Amino acid sequence: MKIFNQLLVGLLMGVCAQSAWSSEFKPSKPVTLIVPYGPGGGTDTVGRLFAQKLSAIWGQPVVVDNRSGGDGSIGAAHVARSKPDGTTLLLSVASIVINPYIMTQKLPYNTKTAFTPITTLARPVVVMIASSGMQAKNVPEFISEARKKPGKFTFGSAETSTRMYGERLKESEKFDMQHIGYRGSSQWTIDLLNGLIDTGFMSITSAMPFLKDGKVKVLGVLSSRRSELLPNAPTLLEQGISGLESHSWYGLFGPGKMPKETVDAIYEDVKTVLTDPEVLNKLKFLGAEIGGDPPEEFNKRFQGDLVEYEAMIRRLHLNETSQ
Incomplete structure:
Protein backbone atom coordinates (compact mmCIF):
# COMPACT_ATOMS: atom_id res chain seq x y z
CA MET A 1 0.00 0.00 0.00
CA LYS A 2 2.85 2.37 0.86
CA ILE A 3 4.47 1.76 -2.53
CA PHE A 4 1.10 2.29 -4.23
CA ASN A 5 0.62 5.60 -2.42
CA GLN A 6 4.08 6.72 -3.43
CA LEU A 7 3.36 5.86 -7.04
CA LEU A 8 0.04 7.68 -6.87
CA VAL A 9 1.66 10.81 -5.43
CA GLY A 10 4.34 10.69 -8.10
CA LEU A 11 1.73 10.30 -10.83
CA LEU A 12 -0.28 13.25 -9.49
CA MET A 13 2.84 15.41 -9.27
CA GLY A 14 3.62 14.55 -12.89
CA VAL A 15 0.13 15.47 -13.99
CA CYS A 16 0.33 18.77 -12.09
CA ALA A 17 3.71 19.56 -13.59
CA GLN A 18 2.42 18.79 -17.08
CA SER A 19 -0.67 20.95 -16.60
CA ALA A 20 1.52 23.81 -15.36
CA TRP A 21 3.30 23.77 -18.69
CA SER A 22 0.20 23.20 -20.82
CA SER A 23 -1.11 26.01 -22.96
CA GLU A 24 -4.56 27.54 -23.23
CA PHE A 25 -3.65 28.30 -26.86
CA LYS A 26 -4.26 25.09 -28.79
CA PRO A 27 -3.73 25.64 -32.54
CA SER A 28 -5.16 22.95 -34.79
CA LYS A 29 -2.53 23.52 -37.48
CA PRO A 30 1.08 24.73 -37.75
CA VAL A 31 1.72 28.31 -36.68
CA THR A 32 3.54 30.64 -39.08
CA LEU A 33 5.87 33.21 -37.58
CA ILE A 34 6.57 35.89 -40.16
CA VAL A 35 10.03 37.42 -39.85
CA PRO A 36 9.98 40.34 -42.30
CA TYR A 37 13.75 40.26 -42.84
CA GLY A 38 16.20 37.80 -44.33
CA PRO A 39 17.69 34.79 -42.54
CA GLY A 40 20.66 35.20 -40.23
CA GLY A 41 19.96 38.62 -38.74
CA GLY A 42 19.07 39.45 -35.16
CA THR A 43 15.30 39.31 -35.72
CA ASP A 44 15.55 35.95 -37.45
CA THR A 45 17.80 34.53 -34.72
CA VAL A 46 15.40 35.55 -31.95
CA GLY A 47 12.41 34.32 -33.96
CA ARG A 48 13.86 30.84 -34.45
CA LEU A 49 14.80 30.57 -30.79
CA PHE A 50 11.23 31.25 -29.66
CA ALA A 51 9.68 29.24 -32.49
CA GLN A 52 11.43 26.08 -31.29
CA LYS A 53 10.27 26.52 -27.70
CA LEU A 54 6.69 27.50 -28.58
CA SER A 55 6.41 24.48 -30.90
CA ALA A 56 6.99 22.22 -27.89
CA ILE A 57 4.33 24.02 -25.84
CA TRP A 58 1.70 24.19 -28.58
CA GLY A 59 2.19 20.71 -29.98
CA GLN A 60 2.35 22.18 -33.47
CA PRO A 61 5.30 23.26 -35.62
CA VAL A 62 6.03 26.98 -35.50
CA VAL A 63 7.43 27.70 -38.95
CA VAL A 64 9.60 30.78 -39.41
CA ASP A 65 8.75 32.41 -42.75
CA ASN A 66 11.25 35.05 -43.87
CA ARG A 67 9.36 37.55 -46.03
CA SER A 68 11.82 40.37 -46.54
CA GLY A 69 11.37 43.59 -48.44
CA GLY A 70 9.92 47.04 -47.98
CA ASP A 71 11.76 47.45 -44.65
CA GLY A 72 9.52 44.83 -43.09
CA SER A 73 6.28 46.05 -44.68
CA ILE A 74 5.88 43.09 -47.06
CA GLY A 75 5.87 40.55 -44.25
CA ALA A 76 3.73 42.83 -42.10
CA ALA A 77 1.15 43.17 -44.88
CA HIS A 78 0.78 39.39 -45.03
CA VAL A 79 0.02 39.24 -41.31
CA ALA A 80 -2.40 42.17 -41.55
CA ARG A 81 -4.43 40.17 -44.12
CA SER A 82 -4.45 36.96 -42.06
CA LYS A 83 -7.16 35.55 -39.80
CA PRO A 84 -6.76 36.69 -36.18
CA ASP A 85 -6.76 33.15 -34.81
CA GLY A 86 -3.14 33.12 -33.63
CA THR A 87 -1.83 30.84 -36.37
CA THR A 88 -0.12 33.70 -38.23
CA LEU A 89 2.13 35.92 -36.12
CA LEU A 90 4.62 38.70 -36.85
CA LEU A 91 7.98 39.34 -35.22
CA SER A 92 8.92 42.95 -35.89
CA VAL A 93 11.32 45.62 -34.73
CA ALA A 94 10.52 49.30 -34.31
CA SER A 95 10.53 49.89 -38.07
CA ILE A 96 6.85 48.98 -38.00
CA VAL A 97 6.03 52.21 -36.12
CA ILE A 98 8.34 54.36 -38.27
CA ASN A 99 7.45 53.15 -41.79
CA PRO A 100 4.03 54.87 -41.99
CA TYR A 101 5.70 58.27 -41.80
CA ILE A 102 8.92 57.83 -43.75
CA MET A 103 8.30 55.44 -46.65
CA THR A 104 7.85 56.85 -50.13
CA GLN A 105 4.86 54.64 -50.90
CA LYS A 106 1.64 54.39 -48.92
CA LEU A 107 1.45 51.17 -46.93
CA PRO A 108 -1.30 48.64 -47.77
CA TYR A 109 -2.50 48.67 -44.16
CA ASN A 110 -3.21 51.11 -41.35
CA THR A 111 -0.47 50.43 -38.81
CA LYS A 112 -2.54 51.74 -35.91
CA THR A 113 -5.27 49.12 -36.35
CA ALA A 114 -3.87 46.34 -38.57
CA PHE A 115 -1.99 44.54 -35.79
CA THR A 116 -2.57 43.26 -32.28
CA PRO A 117 0.48 43.80 -30.04
CA ILE A 118 1.04 40.69 -27.88
CA THR A 119 4.37 41.16 -26.10
CA THR A 120 8.06 41.82 -26.51
CA LEU A 121 10.30 38.78 -26.86
CA ALA A 122 13.51 40.72 -26.22
CA ARG A 123 15.10 44.15 -26.50
CA PRO A 124 18.20 44.49 -28.66
CA VAL A 125 21.06 46.60 -27.36
CA VAL A 126 22.26 48.91 -30.14
CA VAL A 127 25.83 50.05 -30.71
CA MET A 128 27.35 52.78 -32.86
CA ILE A 129 30.16 51.20 -34.84
CA ALA A 130 32.92 52.40 -37.12
CA SER A 131 35.72 50.86 -39.12
CA SER A 132 38.69 49.87 -36.98
CA GLY A 133 40.75 52.29 -39.07
CA MET A 134 38.78 55.36 -38.03
CA GLN A 135 40.77 57.81 -35.90
CA ALA A 136 37.90 58.68 -33.55
CA LYS A 137 37.84 56.39 -30.52
CA ASN A 138 34.44 57.42 -29.18
CA VAL A 139 31.30 59.35 -30.07
CA PRO A 140 32.41 62.83 -28.87
CA GLU A 141 35.61 62.53 -30.94
CA PHE A 142 33.57 61.49 -33.99
CA ILE A 143 31.15 64.41 -33.51
CA SER A 144 34.07 66.84 -33.11
CA GLU A 145 35.52 65.71 -36.43
CA ALA A 146 32.11 65.84 -38.12
CA ARG A 147 31.55 69.42 -36.96
CA LYS A 148 34.82 70.45 -38.58
CA LYS A 149 33.68 69.00 -41.92
CA PRO A 150 29.86 69.42 -42.15
CA GLY A 151 28.22 66.83 -44.41
CA LYS A 152 31.44 64.94 -45.12
CA PHE A 153 30.81 62.03 -42.76
CA THR A 154 28.23 59.35 -43.57
CA PHE A 155 26.25 56.68 -41.78
CA GLY A 156 24.56 53.66 -43.33
CA SER A 157 21.38 51.76 -42.55
CA ALA A 158 19.11 49.20 -44.16
CA GLU A 159 16.03 49.82 -42.05
CA THR A 160 14.29 52.84 -40.64
CA SER A 161 14.66 51.83 -36.99
CA THR A 162 18.46 51.92 -37.13
CA ARG A 163 18.47 55.02 -39.31
CA MET A 164 16.59 56.92 -36.63
CA TYR A 165 19.46 56.47 -34.16
CA GLY A 166 21.69 58.48 -36.46
CA GLU A 167 19.00 61.09 -37.05
CA ARG A 168 18.37 61.45 -33.32
CA LEU A 169 22.09 61.79 -32.61
CA LYS A 170 22.42 64.52 -35.26
CA GLU A 171 19.50 66.43 -33.78
CA SER A 172 20.66 66.03 -30.19
CA GLU A 173 24.29 67.03 -30.74
CA LYS A 174 23.66 69.55 -33.54
CA PHE A 175 26.00 68.30 -36.23
CA ASP A 176 25.58 66.99 -39.74
CA MET A 177 26.31 63.65 -41.39
CA GLN A 178 24.71 62.14 -44.46
CA HIS A 179 22.50 59.08 -44.40
CA ILE A 180 23.18 56.37 -47.01
CA GLY A 181 20.39 53.83 -47.43
CA TYR A 182 20.99 50.16 -48.30
CA ARG A 183 18.83 47.15 -49.10
CA GLY A 184 20.48 44.95 -46.47
CA SER A 185 22.62 45.39 -43.36
CA SER A 186 25.37 43.21 -44.82
CA GLN A 187 25.78 45.66 -47.70
CA TRP A 188 26.38 48.74 -45.59
CA THR A 189 28.57 46.76 -43.22
CA ILE A 190 30.80 45.74 -46.15
CA ASP A 191 31.02 49.37 -47.26
CA LEU A 192 31.90 50.34 -43.69
CA LEU A 193 34.71 47.78 -43.61
CA ASN A 194 36.00 49.11 -46.94
CA GLY A 195 35.90 52.71 -45.79
CA LEU A 196 33.13 53.79 -48.17
CA ILE A 197 30.96 54.98 -45.26
CA ASP A 198 32.04 56.10 -41.82
CA THR A 199 29.66 54.71 -39.24
CA GLY A 200 26.33 53.04 -38.56
CA PHE A 201 24.10 51.55 -35.88
CA MET A 202 23.21 47.92 -35.32
CA SER A 203 22.31 45.53 -32.55
CA ILE A 204 25.09 43.80 -30.66
CA THR A 205 23.56 40.57 -32.01
CA SER A 206 24.38 41.59 -35.58
CA ALA A 207 27.67 43.33 -34.75
CA MET A 208 29.34 40.56 -32.72
CA PRO A 209 30.87 38.62 -35.68
CA PHE A 210 32.65 41.78 -36.90
CA LEU A 211 33.69 42.78 -33.39
CA LYS A 212 35.23 39.36 -32.74
CA ASP A 213 37.24 39.65 -35.96
CA GLY A 214 38.45 43.11 -34.97
CA LYS A 215 37.18 44.61 -38.22
CA VAL A 216 34.98 47.21 -36.55
CA PRO A 231 32.39 45.57 -20.77
CA ASN A 232 35.01 48.03 -22.08
CA ALA A 233 32.63 49.87 -24.41
CA PRO A 234 31.15 52.97 -22.72
CA THR A 235 27.54 54.00 -23.10
CA LEU A 236 26.61 57.28 -24.75
CA LEU A 237 25.44 58.48 -21.35
CA GLU A 238 28.93 57.91 -19.93
CA GLN A 239 30.24 60.00 -22.81
CA GLY A 240 28.00 62.93 -21.91
CA ILE A 241 25.18 62.24 -24.40
CA SER A 242 21.81 61.62 -22.76
CA GLY A 243 18.37 60.69 -24.05
CA LEU A 244 19.55 58.38 -26.85
CA GLU A 245 19.11 54.98 -25.21
CA SER A 246 17.85 52.28 -27.57
CA HIS A 247 14.09 52.36 -28.09
CA SER A 248 13.90 49.17 -30.10
CA TRP A 249 12.30 45.83 -29.33
CA TYR A 250 11.60 42.46 -30.90
CA GLY A 251 7.80 42.64 -30.74
CA LEU A 252 5.32 39.81 -31.29
CA PHE A 253 2.11 40.79 -33.09
CA GLY A 254 -1.00 39.13 -34.44
CA PRO A 255 -3.44 40.48 -37.03
CA GLY A 256 -5.79 43.22 -35.90
CA LYS A 257 -8.82 42.36 -33.76
CA MET A 258 -7.30 39.20 -32.30
CA PRO A 259 -9.50 37.94 -29.41
CA LYS A 260 -8.21 38.91 -25.98
CA GLU A 261 -8.26 35.31 -24.76
CA THR A 262 -5.95 34.30 -27.63
CA VAL A 263 -3.61 37.20 -26.96
CA ASP A 264 -3.46 36.42 -23.25
CA ALA A 265 -2.85 32.71 -23.86
CA ILE A 266 0.04 33.36 -26.26
CA TYR A 267 1.48 35.91 -23.87
CA GLU A 268 1.45 33.38 -21.01
CA ASP A 269 3.29 30.89 -23.21
CA VAL A 270 5.93 33.48 -24.12
CA LYS A 271 6.40 34.16 -20.40
CA THR A 272 6.94 30.42 -19.91
CA VAL A 273 9.61 30.42 -22.62
CA LEU A 274 11.29 33.37 -20.92
CA THR A 275 11.86 31.21 -17.83
CA ASP A 276 13.79 28.63 -19.84
CA PRO A 277 17.50 28.82 -18.86
CA GLU A 278 18.56 27.94 -22.40
CA VAL A 279 16.59 30.88 -23.82
CA LEU A 280 17.90 33.27 -21.17
CA ASN A 281 21.49 32.20 -21.84
CA LYS A 282 21.08 32.57 -25.61
CA LEU A 283 19.54 36.03 -25.27
CA LYS A 284 22.43 37.01 -23.03
CA PHE A 285 24.87 35.61 -25.60
CA LEU A 286 23.13 37.70 -28.27
CA GLY A 287 23.47 40.82 -26.16
CA ALA A 288 19.72 41.26 -25.88
CA GLU A 289 17.66 42.03 -22.80
CA ILE A 290 14.60 39.88 -22.04
CA GLY A 291 11.11 41.07 -22.92
CA GLY A 292 7.78 39.83 -21.63
CA ASP A 293 5.78 43.06 -21.45
CA PRO A 294 2.06 42.41 -20.76
CA PRO A 295 -0.16 42.93 -23.84
CA GLU A 296 -1.77 46.09 -22.44
CA GLU A 297 1.64 47.59 -21.63
CA PHE A 298 3.12 46.66 -25.00
CA ASN A 299 0.10 48.07 -26.83
CA LYS A 300 0.50 51.33 -24.93
CA ARG A 301 4.19 51.42 -25.89
CA PHE A 302 3.33 50.58 -29.52
CA GLN A 303 0.74 53.35 -29.84
CA GLY A 304 3.00 55.79 -28.02
CA ASP A 305 5.90 55.02 -30.36
CA LEU A 306 3.65 55.70 -33.35
CA VAL A 307 2.92 59.17 -32.01
CA GLU A 308 6.52 59.87 -30.97
CA TYR A 309 8.08 58.85 -34.28
CA GLU A 310 5.50 60.72 -36.34
CA ALA A 311 6.36 63.91 -34.47
CA MET A 312 10.10 63.28 -34.74
CA ILE A 313 10.03 62.54 -38.45
CA ARG A 314 7.96 65.63 -39.19
CA ARG A 315 10.24 67.75 -37.00
CA LEU A 316 13.33 66.52 -38.84
CA HIS A 317 11.59 66.86 -42.24
CA LEU A 318 12.24 63.20 -43.07
CA ASN A 319 8.68 62.29 -44.01
CA GLU A 320 7.69 61.87 -47.63
CA THR A 321 4.31 60.30 -47.04
CA SER A 322 2.06 59.58 -44.08
CA GLN A 323 -1.16 57.80 -43.29
Whole structure:
Protein backbone atom coordinates (compact mmCIF):
# COMPACT_ATOMS: atom_id res chain seq x y z
CA MET A 1 0.00 0.00 0.00
CA LYS A 2 2.85 2.37 0.86
CA ILE A 3 4.47 1.76 -2.53
CA PHE A 4 1.10 2.29 -4.23
CA ASN A 5 0.62 5.60 -2.42
CA GLN A 6 4.08 6.72 -3.43
CA LEU A 7 3.36 5.86 -7.04
CA LEU A 8 0.04 7.68 -6.87
CA VAL A 9 1.66 10.81 -5.43
CA GLY A 10 4.34 10.69 -8.10
CA LEU A 11 1.73 10.30 -10.83
CA LEU A 12 -0.28 13.25 -9.49
CA MET A 13 2.84 15.41 -9.27
CA GLY A 14 3.62 14.55 -12.89
CA VAL A 15 0.13 15.47 -13.99
CA CYS A 16 0.33 18.77 -12.09
CA ALA A 17 3.71 19.56 -13.59
CA GLN A 18 2.42 18.79 -17.08
CA SER A 19 -0.67 20.95 -16.60
CA ALA A 20 1.52 23.81 -15.36
CA TRP A 21 3.30 23.77 -18.69
CA SER A 22 0.20 23.20 -20.82
CA SER A 23 -1.11 26.01 -22.96
CA GLU A 24 -4.56 27.54 -23.23
CA PHE A 25 -3.65 28.30 -26.86
CA LYS A 26 -4.26 25.09 -28.79
CA PRO A 27 -3.73 25.64 -32.54
CA SER A 28 -5.16 22.95 -34.79
CA LYS A 29 -2.53 23.52 -37.48
CA PRO A 30 1.08 24.73 -37.75
CA VAL A 31 1.72 28.31 -36.68
CA THR A 32 3.54 30.64 -39.08
CA LEU A 33 5.87 33.21 -37.58
CA ILE A 34 6.57 35.89 -40.16
CA VAL A 35 10.03 37.42 -39.85
CA PRO A 36 9.98 40.34 -42.30
CA TYR A 37 13.75 40.26 -42.84
CA GLY A 38 16.20 37.80 -44.33
CA PRO A 39 17.69 34.79 -42.54
CA GLY A 40 20.66 35.20 -40.23
CA GLY A 41 19.96 38.62 -38.74
CA GLY A 42 19.07 39.45 -35.16
CA THR A 43 15.30 39.31 -35.72
CA ASP A 44 15.55 35.95 -37.45
CA THR A 45 17.80 34.53 -34.72
CA VAL A 46 15.40 35.55 -31.95
CA GLY A 47 12.41 34.32 -33.96
CA ARG A 48 13.86 30.84 -34.45
CA LEU A 49 14.80 30.57 -30.79
CA PHE A 50 11.23 31.25 -29.66
CA ALA A 51 9.68 29.24 -32.49
CA GLN A 52 11.43 26.08 -31.29
CA LYS A 53 10.27 26.52 -27.70
CA LEU A 54 6.69 27.50 -28.58
CA SER A 55 6.41 24.48 -30.90
CA ALA A 56 6.99 22.22 -27.89
CA ILE A 57 4.33 24.02 -25.84
CA TRP A 58 1.70 24.19 -28.58
CA GLY A 59 2.19 20.71 -29.98
CA GLN A 60 2.35 22.18 -33.47
CA PRO A 61 5.30 23.26 -35.62
CA VAL A 62 6.03 26.98 -35.50
CA VAL A 63 7.43 27.70 -38.95
CA VAL A 64 9.60 30.78 -39.41
CA ASP A 65 8.75 32.41 -42.75
CA ASN A 66 11.25 35.05 -43.87
CA ARG A 67 9.36 37.55 -46.03
CA SER A 68 11.82 40.37 -46.54
CA GLY A 69 11.37 43.59 -48.44
CA GLY A 70 9.92 47.04 -47.98
CA ASP A 71 11.76 47.45 -44.65
CA GLY A 72 9.52 44.83 -43.09
CA SER A 73 6.28 46.05 -44.68
CA ILE A 74 5.88 43.09 -47.06
CA GLY A 75 5.87 40.55 -44.25
CA ALA A 76 3.73 42.83 -42.10
CA ALA A 77 1.15 43.17 -44.88
CA HIS A 78 0.78 39.39 -45.03
CA VAL A 79 0.02 39.24 -41.31
CA ALA A 80 -2.40 42.17 -41.55
CA ARG A 81 -4.43 40.17 -44.12
CA SER A 82 -4.45 36.96 -42.06
CA LYS A 83 -7.16 35.55 -39.80
CA PRO A 84 -6.76 36.69 -36.18
CA ASP A 85 -6.76 33.15 -34.81
CA GLY A 86 -3.14 33.12 -33.63
CA THR A 87 -1.83 30.84 -36.37
CA THR A 88 -0.12 33.70 -38.23
CA LEU A 89 2.13 35.92 -36.12
CA LEU A 90 4.62 38.70 -36.85
CA LEU A 91 7.98 39.34 -35.22
CA SER A 92 8.92 42.95 -35.89
CA VAL A 93 11.32 45.62 -34.73
CA ALA A 94 10.52 49.30 -34.31
CA SER A 95 10.53 49.89 -38.07
CA ILE A 96 6.85 48.98 -38.00
CA VAL A 97 6.03 52.21 -36.12
CA ILE A 98 8.34 54.36 -38.27
CA ASN A 99 7.45 53.15 -41.79
CA PRO A 100 4.03 54.87 -41.99
CA TYR A 101 5.70 58.27 -41.80
CA ILE A 102 8.92 57.83 -43.75
CA MET A 103 8.30 55.44 -46.65
CA THR A 104 7.85 56.85 -50.13
CA GLN A 105 4.86 54.64 -50.90
CA LYS A 106 1.64 54.39 -48.92
CA LEU A 107 1.45 51.17 -46.93
CA PRO A 108 -1.30 48.64 -47.77
CA TYR A 109 -2.50 48.67 -44.16
CA ASN A 110 -3.21 51.11 -41.35
CA THR A 111 -0.47 50.43 -38.81
CA LYS A 112 -2.54 51.74 -35.91
CA THR A 113 -5.27 49.12 -36.35
CA ALA A 114 -3.87 46.34 -38.57
CA PHE A 115 -1.99 44.54 -35.79
CA THR A 116 -2.57 43.26 -32.28
CA PRO A 117 0.48 43.80 -30.04
CA ILE A 118 1.04 40.69 -27.88
CA THR A 119 4.37 41.16 -26.10
CA THR A 120 8.06 41.82 -26.51
CA LEU A 121 10.30 38.78 -26.86
CA ALA A 122 13.51 40.72 -26.22
CA ARG A 123 15.10 44.15 -26.50
CA PRO A 124 18.20 44.49 -28.66
CA VAL A 125 21.06 46.60 -27.36
CA VAL A 126 22.26 48.91 -30.14
CA VAL A 127 25.83 50.05 -30.71
CA MET A 128 27.35 52.78 -32.86
CA ILE A 129 30.16 51.20 -34.84
CA ALA A 130 32.92 52.40 -37.12
CA SER A 131 35.72 50.86 -39.12
CA SER A 132 38.69 49.87 -36.98
CA GLY A 133 40.75 52.29 -39.07
CA MET A 134 38.78 55.36 -38.03
CA GLN A 135 40.77 57.81 -35.90
CA ALA A 136 37.90 58.68 -33.55
CA LYS A 137 37.84 56.39 -30.52
CA ASN A 138 34.44 57.42 -29.18
CA VAL A 139 31.30 59.35 -30.07
CA PRO A 140 32.41 62.83 -28.87
CA GLU A 141 35.61 62.53 -30.94
CA PHE A 142 33.57 61.49 -33.99
CA ILE A 143 31.15 64.41 -33.51
CA SER A 144 34.07 66.84 -33.11
CA GLU A 145 35.52 65.71 -36.43
CA ALA A 146 32.11 65.84 -38.12
CA ARG A 147 31.55 69.42 -36.96
CA LYS A 148 34.82 70.45 -38.58
CA LYS A 149 33.68 69.00 -41.92
CA PRO A 150 29.86 69.42 -42.15
CA GLY A 151 28.22 66.83 -44.41
CA LYS A 152 31.44 64.94 -45.12
CA PHE A 153 30.81 62.03 -42.76
CA THR A 154 28.23 59.35 -43.57
CA PHE A 155 26.25 56.68 -41.78
CA GLY A 156 24.56 53.66 -43.33
CA SER A 157 21.38 51.76 -42.55
CA ALA A 158 19.11 49.20 -44.16
CA GLU A 159 16.03 49.82 -42.05
CA THR A 160 14.29 52.84 -40.64
CA SER A 161 14.66 51.83 -36.99
CA THR A 162 18.46 51.92 -37.13
CA ARG A 163 18.47 55.02 -39.31
CA MET A 164 16.59 56.92 -36.63
CA TYR A 165 19.46 56.47 -34.16
CA GLY A 166 21.69 58.48 -36.46
CA GLU A 167 19.00 61.09 -37.05
CA ARG A 168 18.37 61.45 -33.32
CA LEU A 169 22.09 61.79 -32.61
CA LYS A 170 22.42 64.52 -35.26
CA GLU A 171 19.50 66.43 -33.78
CA SER A 172 20.66 66.03 -30.19
CA GLU A 173 24.29 67.03 -30.74
CA LYS A 174 23.66 69.55 -33.54
CA PHE A 175 26.00 68.30 -36.23
CA ASP A 176 25.58 66.99 -39.74
CA MET A 177 26.31 63.65 -41.39
CA GLN A 178 24.71 62.14 -44.46
CA HIS A 179 22.50 59.08 -44.40
CA ILE A 180 23.18 56.37 -47.01
CA GLY A 181 20.39 53.83 -47.43
CA TYR A 182 20.99 50.16 -48.30
CA ARG A 183 18.83 47.15 -49.10
CA GLY A 184 20.48 44.95 -46.47
CA SER A 185 22.62 45.39 -43.36
CA SER A 186 25.37 43.21 -44.82
CA GLN A 187 25.78 45.66 -47.70
CA TRP A 188 26.38 48.74 -45.59
CA THR A 189 28.57 46.76 -43.22
CA ILE A 190 30.80 45.74 -46.15
CA ASP A 191 31.02 49.37 -47.26
CA LEU A 192 31.90 50.34 -43.69
CA LEU A 193 34.71 47.78 -43.61
CA ASN A 194 36.00 49.11 -46.94
CA GLY A 195 35.90 52.71 -45.79
CA LEU A 196 33.13 53.79 -48.17
CA ILE A 197 30.96 54.98 -45.26
CA ASP A 198 32.04 56.10 -41.82
CA THR A 199 29.66 54.71 -39.24
CA GLY A 200 26.33 53.04 -38.56
CA PHE A 201 24.10 51.55 -35.88
CA MET A 202 23.21 47.92 -35.32
CA SER A 203 22.31 45.53 -32.55
CA ILE A 204 25.09 43.80 -30.66
CA THR A 205 23.56 40.57 -32.01
CA SER A 206 24.38 41.59 -35.58
CA ALA A 207 27.67 43.33 -34.75
CA MET A 208 29.34 40.56 -32.72
CA PRO A 209 30.87 38.62 -35.68
CA PHE A 210 32.65 41.78 -36.90
CA LEU A 211 33.69 42.78 -33.39
CA LYS A 212 35.23 39.36 -32.74
CA ASP A 213 37.24 39.65 -35.96
CA GLY A 214 38.45 43.11 -34.97
CA LYS A 215 37.18 44.61 -38.22
CA VAL A 216 34.98 47.21 -36.55
CA LYS A 217 35.04 49.05 -33.25
CA VAL A 218 32.31 50.32 -30.98
CA LEU A 219 32.15 54.08 -30.49
CA GLY A 220 29.33 53.84 -27.98
CA VAL A 221 26.56 51.67 -26.56
CA LEU A 222 23.00 53.00 -26.75
CA SER A 223 21.90 51.61 -23.42
CA SER A 224 21.45 52.79 -19.85
CA ARG A 225 24.30 50.51 -18.76
CA ARG A 226 27.25 48.72 -20.31
CA SER A 227 26.74 45.38 -21.99
CA GLU A 228 28.25 42.32 -20.34
CA LEU A 229 29.44 41.28 -23.80
CA LEU A 230 31.29 44.58 -24.26
CA PRO A 231 32.39 45.57 -20.77
CA ASN A 232 35.01 48.03 -22.08
CA ALA A 233 32.63 49.87 -24.41
CA PRO A 234 31.15 52.97 -22.72
CA THR A 235 27.54 54.00 -23.10
CA LEU A 236 26.61 57.28 -24.75
CA LEU A 237 25.44 58.48 -21.35
CA GLU A 238 28.93 57.91 -19.93
CA GLN A 239 30.24 60.00 -22.81
CA GLY A 240 28.00 62.93 -21.91
CA ILE A 241 25.18 62.24 -24.40
CA SER A 242 21.81 61.62 -22.76
CA GLY A 243 18.37 60.69 -24.05
CA LEU A 244 19.55 58.38 -26.85
CA GLU A 245 19.11 54.98 -25.21
CA SER A 246 17.85 52.28 -27.57
CA HIS A 247 14.09 52.36 -28.09
CA SER A 248 13.90 49.17 -30.10
CA TRP A 249 12.30 45.83 -29.33
CA TYR A 250 11.60 42.46 -30.90
CA GLY A 251 7.80 42.64 -30.74
CA LEU A 252 5.32 39.81 -31.29
CA PHE A 253 2.11 40.79 -33.09
CA GLY A 254 -1.00 39.13 -34.44
CA PRO A 255 -3.44 40.48 -37.03
CA GLY A 256 -5.79 43.22 -35.90
CA LYS A 257 -8.82 42.36 -33.76
CA MET A 258 -7.30 39.20 -32.30
CA PRO A 259 -9.50 37.94 -29.41
CA LYS A 260 -8.21 38.91 -25.98
CA GLU A 261 -8.26 35.31 -24.76
CA THR A 262 -5.95 34.30 -27.63
CA VAL A 263 -3.61 37.20 -26.96
CA ASP A 264 -3.46 36.42 -23.25
CA ALA A 265 -2.85 32.71 -23.86
CA ILE A 266 0.04 33.36 -26.26
CA TYR A 267 1.48 35.91 -23.87
CA GLU A 268 1.45 33.38 -21.01
CA ASP A 269 3.29 30.89 -23.21
CA VAL A 270 5.93 33.48 -24.12
CA LYS A 271 6.40 34.16 -20.40
CA THR A 272 6.94 30.42 -19.91
CA VAL A 273 9.61 30.42 -22.62
CA LEU A 274 11.29 33.37 -20.92
CA THR A 275 11.86 31.21 -17.83
CA ASP A 276 13.79 28.63 -19.84
CA PRO A 277 17.50 28.82 -18.86
CA GLU A 278 18.56 27.94 -22.40
CA VAL A 279 16.59 30.88 -23.82
CA LEU A 280 17.90 33.27 -21.17
CA ASN A 281 21.49 32.20 -21.84
CA LYS A 282 21.08 32.57 -25.61
CA LEU A 283 19.54 36.03 -25.27
CA LYS A 284 22.43 37.01 -23.03
CA PHE A 285 24.87 35.61 -25.60
CA LEU A 286 23.13 37.70 -28.27
CA GLY A 287 23.47 40.82 -26.16
CA ALA A 288 19.72 41.26 -25.88
CA GLU A 289 17.66 42.03 -22.80
CA ILE A 290 14.60 39.88 -22.04
CA GLY A 291 11.11 41.07 -22.92
CA GLY A 292 7.78 39.83 -21.63
CA ASP A 293 5.78 43.06 -21.45
CA PRO A 294 2.06 42.41 -20.76
CA PRO A 295 -0.16 42.93 -23.84
CA GLU A 296 -1.77 46.09 -22.44
CA GLU A 297 1.64 47.59 -21.63
CA PHE A 298 3.12 46.66 -25.00
CA ASN A 299 0.10 48.07 -26.83
CA LYS A 300 0.50 51.33 -24.93
CA ARG A 301 4.19 51.42 -25.89
CA PHE A 302 3.33 50.58 -29.52
CA GLN A 303 0.74 53.35 -29.84
CA GLY A 304 3.00 55.79 -28.02
CA ASP A 305 5.90 55.02 -30.36
CA LEU A 306 3.65 55.70 -33.35
CA VAL A 307 2.92 59.17 -32.01
CA GLU A 308 6.52 59.87 -30.97
CA TYR A 309 8.08 58.85 -34.28
CA GLU A 310 5.50 60.72 -36.34
CA ALA A 311 6.36 63.91 -34.47
CA MET A 312 10.10 63.28 -34.74
CA ILE A 313 10.03 62.54 -38.45
CA ARG A 314 7.96 65.63 -39.19
CA ARG A 315 10.24 67.75 -37.00
CA LEU A 316 13.33 66.52 -38.84
CA HIS A 317 11.59 66.86 -42.24
CA LEU A 318 12.24 63.20 -43.07
CA ASN A 319 8.68 62.29 -44.01
CA GLU A 320 7.69 61.87 -47.63
CA THR A 321 4.31 60.30 -47.04
CA SER A 322 2.06 59.58 -44.08
CA GLN A 323 -1.16 57.80 -43.29
